[in-house]
Amino acid sequence: MASSEQQLIQRARRGDVQSFNELVLIYQDQLYSLAYRIMGDSASAADAAQDALITAFKRLNTYRGGNFRSWLIRITTNTCYDELRRRQRRPADSLEEIPGAEYDDGPPIPDDSPTPEEVAQDSELSSVIEDCINALGTDQRTVLILSDIQGMGYQEIADVVNANLGTVKSRLSRARVAVRDCLQAFQELLPPEFRLNNE
Numbered sequence: 001m002a003s004s005e006q007q008l009i010q011r012a013r014r015g016d017v018q019s020f021n022e023l024v025l026i027y028q029d030q031l032y033s034l035a036y037r038i039m040g041d042s043a044s045a046a047d048a049a050q051d052a053l054i055t056a057f058k059r060l061n062t063y064r065g066g067n068f069r070s071w072l073i074r075i076t077t078n079t080c081y082d083e084l085r086r087r088q089r090r091p092a093d094s095l096e097e098i099p100g101a102e103y104d105d106g107p108p109i110p111d112d113s114p115t116p117e118e119v120a121q122d123s124e125l126s127s128v129i130e131d132c133i134n135a136l137g138t139d140q141r142t143v144l145i146l147s148d149i150q151g152m153g154y155q156e157i158a159d160v161v162n163a164n165l166g167t168v169k170s171r172l173s174r175a176r177v178a179v180r181d182c183l184q185a186f187q188e189l190l191p192p193e194f195r196l197n198n199e
Contacts, residue, residue: 005068013060020057027069028053030150031076037145038080040134048083052076067156074160077142084138132182140175147172 005026011019031052036045052075063071133141142161146152152160158168 009060009063009068012057013063020060023068024053027072030069031072034073034076034145034150035080037133037149038077038138038142039083044083048080049076052079055079070152070156070160073146073150073152074162077146077160081138081142128183128186129179132179135182136175136178140171140178143168143171144175144179148176 005023008019008023012023028049032045032049035048035052036042039045039048052072056072056075059075133144136144139161143157146157146160147154154165154168154172157172158165161168163171
């Protein structure tokens, strides 16, 4: 890319929509992935990611330097939190929709062509892992996603979720234990090295 991120940010702050669009292209997939894992379905994730990017554009004048990715992730996380809180105040009519039940947004089948049984088992395991993560409370789910899926460090997560370092570490530890315990109910899907009760 010809322009550096900081140049794009400076031009976008002066109202250059094309420069902001270039920034969107860099980060939109990461932000959608984060929103999807917090919200649990693709439509809500797309809406949240789009709302977050609109908010980011409107608030570019509040960006004070530092890690732009973290700034965008914080806005996306807060957008998702706001939507989840709104839903708690006004719950949806149906809770029966399970992400991925009607359509497959799973990863493409690798070129080395695993057997249909392996594909089915991997898909089932992915679905179980996603269900276990979605069963977490919002705070624990968010720090787990930011750490173990987005690859962020403790301090960066603390900045994004506006919590102290100890709280982040505690939430992450409890989230990992909860997911591990949840997965033990599906030991037959786990690789042998991850089963607690190896015979």
